[in-house]
Amino acid sequence: MSYTDGFVAAVPTANKEKYIDHAKLSADVFKDHGALKVTETWGDNVPDGEVTSFPMAVNCGDDETVVFSWVIWPSKEARDAGWQAIMEDPRMQADQNPMPFDGKRLIYGGFETILEV
Numbered sequence: 001m002s003y004t005d006g007f008v009a010a011v012p013t014a015n016k017e018k019y020i021d022h023a024k025l026s027a028d029v030f031k032d033h034g035a036l037k038v039t040e041t042w043g044d045n046v047p048d049g050e051v052t053s054f055p056m057a058v059n060c061g062d063d064e065t066v067v068f069s070w071v072i073w074p075s076k077e078a079r080d081a082g083w084q085a086i087m088e089d090p091r092m093q094a095d096q097n098p099m100p101f102d103g104k105r106l107i108y109g110g111f112e113t114i115l116e117v
Helices: 011-033 078-088
Strands: 003-012 038-042 065-073 107-112
Touching: 003 011, 003 078, 011 038, 011 065, 011 078, 065 078, 078 107
Parallel strands: none
Antiparallel strands: 003 065, 003 107, 038 065
């Protein structure tokens, strides 16, 4: 079964175009290193919660937008090998592809697929 990496971040709304440029280059790198699909979404209807929410999870400010992204890999093994190559790829270095958001508030995780319909 496939394997998924998921990401949630707070991106300054003014940096939307910079984020899209960053995401396009990153997606090329991920695909070059084995990812099947990369999806980036810009928050449109992301309500604040009382106990938990996407905005609360990333400490989203009034001038920021929540971004939700995921990468589909053919397997966990492909993902592990892909990530190693991605971290060594010069296109992912900060001087080549700087993050237009606060990476300290990025939420990230790998997920084993349990159902695909």
